Amino acid sequence: MPFAQPVLMAWNFVGHSREAIAAAQRDWEAGNPRFGAVDGSTRRLVAPPLPWIGH
DSSP, rough: OOOOOOOEETEEEEEEEHHHHHHHHHHHHTTTTGGGOOOOOOOOOOOOOOTSOOO
C-alpha cells in the first residue's frame, strides 16, 4: 500500500517533510537516544549537510 504523503530521504534520514528530516539530523548530531547505539562502536558517523540548506 502506498504512503498517504510523499516520503523524502536525505542520507539515512527518512520523513514526510524537510522539517522532519532536519529535526532527525539535529537529534542525530546531539546524540539523541532515539537512534540507539551500536555495540562495540567507538565512532559515530557525521551526517553530511542537508542538500536544501546552504552551507
